[in-house]
Amino acid sequence: xxxxxxxxxxxxxxxxxxxxxxxxxxxxxxxxxxxxxxxxxxxxxxxxxxxxxxxxxxxxxxxxxxxxxxxxxxxxxxxxxxxxxxxxxxxxxxxxxxxxxxxxxxxxxx
Amino acid sequence: xxxxxxxxxxxxxxxxxxxxxxxxxxxxxxxxxxxxxxxxxxxxxxxxxxxxxxxxxxxxxxxxxxxxxxxxxxxxxxxxxxxxxxxxxxxxxxxxxxxxxxxxxxxxxxxxxxxx
Numbered sequence: 505x506x507x508x509x510x511x512x513x514x515x516x517x518x519x520x521x522x523x524x525x526x527x528x529x530x531x532x533x534x535x536x537x538x539x540x541x542x543x544x545x546x547x548x549x550x551x552x553x554x555x556x557x558x559x560x561x562x563x564x565x566x567x568x569x570x571x572x573x574x575x576x577x578x579x580x581x582x583x584x585x586x587x588x589x590x591x592x593x594x595x596x597x598x599x600x601x602x603x604x605x606x607x608x609x610x611x612x613x614x
Numbered sequence: 615x616x617x618x619x620x621x622x623x624x625x626x627x628x629x630x631x632x633x634x635x636x637x638x639x640x641x642x643x644x645x646x647x648x649x650x651x652x653x654x655x656x657x658x659x660x661x662x663x664x665x666x667x668x669x670x671x672x673x674x675x676x677x678x679x680x681x682x683x684x685x686x687x688x689x690x691x692x693x694x695x696x697x698x699x700x701x702x703x704x705x706x707x708x709x710x711x712x713x714x715x716x717x718x719x720x721x722x723x724x725x726x727x728x729x730x
């Protein structure tokens with residue numbers, strides 16, 4: 505079946521540092537790929553998405569590129585802020601099912 | 615804009631009790647689903663529905679029932695609660711899972727369930 509593997513956390517960074525969270529996937533066909541973010545005490549919300557190979561999703565300074573050849577969708581941000589502290593989930597959509605990675609907790613210190 | 619509303623937010627059950635977690639959306643979304651979130655395991659799909667009257671099992675369906683009598687509501691029933699069902703439960707809805715431009719899933723705030 506489909507699966508998503510993302511780097512384990514927790515990740516602790518200083519403000520203005522570079523953030524990267526690795527995500528790789530296994531799926532049949534042509535899935536869509538997503539990054540969701542969960543702030544403390546809240547549900548998940550969509551951060552960005554890519555629907556086909558070589559697409560780049562971007563939002564709030566975050567970027568991720570759909571790499572079919574390496575089955576990857578790594579999340580990056582050039583300069584993080586304290587407000588980026590959250591849990592980040594990589595996900596794929598295939599055949600009506602949304603599959604999630606385990607989540608990476610990111611803490612940004614001032 | 616209510617979005618996806620889950621009730622209750624917190625619940626404590628005794629082993630063997632039954633209960634229903636409620637989920638309602640006001641966006642006229644066809645697709646709805648239930649997940650459970652456990653530490654280190656991400657979100658796992660319990661059941662999903664692609665429209666009123668249509669439901670199917672996800673990755674971890676045992677011990678849970680669902681029905682979809684209306685587009686708006688998708689309740690999750692725990693038949694006989696067990697400590698292994700202690701988790702945070704999320705309901706989600708989406709306009710479509712076949713139109714790649716409209717596949718964003720909208721999540722409720724979650725229900726934290728403890729079974730003792």
